[in-house]
Amino acid sequence: MFSITPSHIIEHLYCPRYTYFEYVLRIPQNEEKYYKVMRGRELHLQRAKQNAAYLRRRIGAIDKRLNQYLTNELLRGEVDEVLWLSDGAMAPLDFKFAKYEGKVYETYKTQLYCYAWLIEENFGKPVNRGFLVYTRSQNKLVEVAVEKEAVARVQQAAERIHRIIRQNYYPKATRYKKRCLNCTYRNVCIK
Numbered sequence: 731m732f733s734i735t736p737s738h739i740i741e742h743l744y745c746p747r748y749t750y751f752e753y754v755l756r757i758p759q760n761e762e763k764y765y766k767v768m769r770g771r772e773l774h775l776q777r778a779k780q781n782a783a784y785l786r787r788r789i790g791a792i793d794k795r796l797n798q799y800l801t802n803e804l805l806r807g808e809v810d811e812v813l814w815l816s817d818g819a820m821a822p823l824d825f826k827f828a829k830y831e832g833k834v835y836e837t838y839k840t841q842l843y844c845y846a847w848l849i850e851e852n853f854g855k856p857v858n859r860g861f862l863v864y865t866r867s868q869n870k871l872v873e874v875a876v877e878k879e880a881v882a883r884v885q886q887a888a889e890r891i892h893r894i895i896r897q898n899y900y901p902k903a904t905r906y907k908k909r910c911l912n913c914t915y916r917n918v919c920i921k
């Protein structure tokens with residue numbers, strides 16, 4: 731079965747048709763430029779990750795697993811850090827090559843919800859919060875609440891993605907027409 735990643739879910743929530751164009755028709759987005767940028771970021775992130783012990787102490791983590799690859803029936807993903815907390819819960823921690831500008835982007839939250847789902851299923855412990863580290867703001871640590879409804883939305887999106895790919899159906903366009911203006915697929919997308 732096709733296994734999806736948090737990026738697939740983020741794209742799908744942006745516009746369900748991304749799933750169709752990319753994974754049914756297999757029209758790629760422009761990825762080469764993206765990977766060049768990513769290589770520079772990776773080096774910066776690796777340095778930040780090596781100095782993360784004090785962040786775990788601030789969170790109150792009692793154990794950790796680094797770069798943990800997790801899967802379940804629908805989803806797969808690699809979590810920068812899976813943390814065991816002193817209150818018996820667990821939490822994902824994710825490093826971002828970004829500045830903190832007073833607000834956590836929905837894409838970052840969605841990624842944490844995906845990780846929360848994977849951690850709960852693989853370790854059988856509750857996850858009610860996640861953490862982001864903004865490496866371009868002196869490793870600023872930001873806590874994000876993980877509500878059950880948010881994880882359920884991600885699970886429903888994963889099921890919809892599987893249905894689109896299995897049944898080759900053309901999903902509805904995003905409701906936000908502004909998103910079409912700069913879309914890679916605007917020339918092939920029938921509105």
Ligand code: SF4
Nearest residue numbers: 745747903910913919
């Ligand atoms: S053009 Fe608009 S509706 Fe079509 S894939 Fe892009 S964002 Fe979605």
